[in-house]
Amino acid sequence: MLLEHLTRQRLEREASARVRRRRVAESPCAPRQVVEGAGGAEGVPRELLNFGSNDYLGLASHSAVVAALAEGAQRWGAGSGASYLVTGHSRAHARLEAELAERLSPWVPDARALLFCSGYMANLAVLTTLGTESAAIFADKLNHASLIDGGLLADARMRRYPHGRLDLLESMLRECAQPIRLIVTDAVFSMDGDVADLPALLDLAERHDAWLIIDDAHGFGVLGAQGEGALAHFGLRSERLIYMGTLGKAAGVAGAFVAAHPVVIDALVQGGRSYIYTTAMPPALAHALSASVALIAGDEGVLRRRQLAALTRTLRDRLAAIIARHPACGWQLAASDTPIQALIVGDNAAALALAAALDAQGLWVPAIRPPTVPVGSARLRITLSAAHTLDDVHRLCDALEVLASAPIATGDIA
Numbered sequence: 324m325l326l327e328h329l330t331r332q333r334l335e336r337e338a339s340a341r342v343r344r345r346r347v348a349e350s351p352c353a354p355r356q357v358v359e360g361a362g363g364a365e366g367v368p369r370e371l372l373n374f375g376s377n378d379y380l381g382l383a384s385h386s387a388v389v390a391a392l393a394e395g396a397q398r399w400g401a402g403s404g405a406s407y408l409v410t411g412h413s414r415a416h417a418r419l420e421a422e423l424a425e426r427l428s429p430w431v432p433d434a435r436a437l438l439f440c441s442g443y444m445a446n447l448a449v450l451t452t453l454g455t456e457s458a459a460i461f462a463d464k465l466n467h468a469s470l471i472d473g474g475l476l477a478d479a480r481m482r483r484y485p486h487g488r489l490d491l492l493e494s495m496l497r498e499c500a501q502p503i504r505l506i507v508t509d510a511v512f513s514m515d516g517d518v519a520d521l522p523a524l525l526d527l528a529e530r531h532d533a534w535l536i537i538d539d540a541h542g543f544g545v546l547g548a549q550g551e552g553a554l555a556h557f558g559l560r561s562e563r564l565i566y567m568g569t570l571g572k573a574a575g576v577a578g579a580f581v582a583a584h585p586v587v588i589d590a591l592v593q594g595g596r597s598y599i600y601t602t603a604m605p606p607a608l609a610h611a612l613s614a615s616v617a618l619i620a621g622d623e624g625v626l627r628r629r630q631l632a633a634l635t636r637t638l639r640d641r642l643a644a645i646i647a648r649h650p651a652c653g654w655q656l657a658a659s660d661t662p663i664q665a666l667i668v669g670d671n672a673a674a675l676a677l678a679a680a681l682d683a684q685g686l687w688v689p690a691i692r693p694p695t696v697p698v699g700s701a702r703l704r705i706t707l708s709a710a711h712t713l714d715d716v717h718r719l720c721d722a723l724e725v726l727a728s729a730p731i732a733t734g735d736i737a
């Protein structure tokens with residue numbers, strides 16, 4: 324019965340072009356990456372130009388970060404051995420937490436920071452610990468899956484407002500009878516690349532006695548003069564801010580942290596189930612992350628963010644020009660100034676066909692389909708890294724220009 328049920332589900336996925344596949348990389352995360360044959364087909368591994376990772380600053384294989392990871396392993400061994408509250412919390416973790424708290428303290432006064440093994444787990448801990456029965460959660464509809472899951476697991480009722488509709492959020496806040504109110508939002512929306520209006524959200528939080536929980540998975544390391552993230556980008560400062568940054572994207576390693584008021588952090592240590600009931604991050608990773616966080620804040624981080632911004636402008640200008648020259652292609656470029664650039668195609672099969680056509684030319688751009696994005700908005704999610712060159716961006720755009728002028732037969736792109 325189970326197998327029949329799952330097989331039926333699988334066939335439905337195939338019929339709606341929603342099957343997901345993993346590809347085996349044979350070399351480290353980098354713009355040029357050796358990957359097994361296309362589309363699950365057997366084949367000789369090939370080098371592809373990768374436009375799909377979240378390694379925005381190119382730190383995942385940066386020599387200083389890799390060296391720090393090796394040094395961390397020499398010093399601390401391979402694993403942490405236990406959860407944080409048992410015996411797994413080390414000086415390497417404590418030091419990284421102190422460094423992260425210091426980075427965020429201009430924006431979150433008196434901030435303490437708490438490390439998690441992943442952003443997914445951090446979001447579950449924040450929403451389930453703060454979202455008690457006496458709380459209400461208000462969430463943007465395009466928030467990341469981990470925030471949705473955290474809200475569903477929480478005892479608080481979660482209400483979702485249409486993307487960016489702060490007028491509707493305000494009516495919800497006005498009607499709210501719960502004494503604790505939590506507004507939760509992605510800072511940079513992960514599939515569109517647009518940035519939430521955090522100043523307006525904080526203003527709403529202040530006027531309606533709410534707290535603002537910010538998921539800055541794609542902003543930490545990328546936004547702000549020193550890569551401190553979305554709060555620095557907007558120059559926001561408030562005790563009401565609860566900040567979550569991830570360490571596997573721009574920081575190039577793995578894990579996440581929450582920076583917030585000491586009382587909030589203590590509540591997470593005492594009651595956050597996805598903090599308590601899991602083995603601590605290997606201390607070697609924390610050691611490597613200290614190197615990565617220093618790089619992000621230093622001159623090299625500044626140069627890498629400058630390169631990333633130049634690449635982003637070039638990509639956007641060229642994509643806009645391509646769409647203008649070939650309106651029949653039906654593509655739309657989502658509004659975004661971040662290294663996440665979404666080329667919305669619409670139809671699932673058409674997005675897959677476009678990704679396959681790029682793959683045939685050695686370009687690796689993931690096609691993102693529902694349920695990750697709303698039905699009818701399947702897209703190429705193009706992400707840039709400071710490790711890309713301008714020539715890389717032009718190569719991608721040259722290929723897209725040809726594909727825009729001669730739509731692919733599969734699916735209905737137009």
Ligand SMILES: *Cc1c(COP(=O)(O)O)cnc(C)c1O
Pocket residue numbers: 440441442443444446467469509513538540541569570571578579
């Ligand atoms: C990637 C991501 C997460 C999850 O972070 P991980 O460390 O990968 O678990 C959470 N929120 C957003 C917006 C993300 O893009």
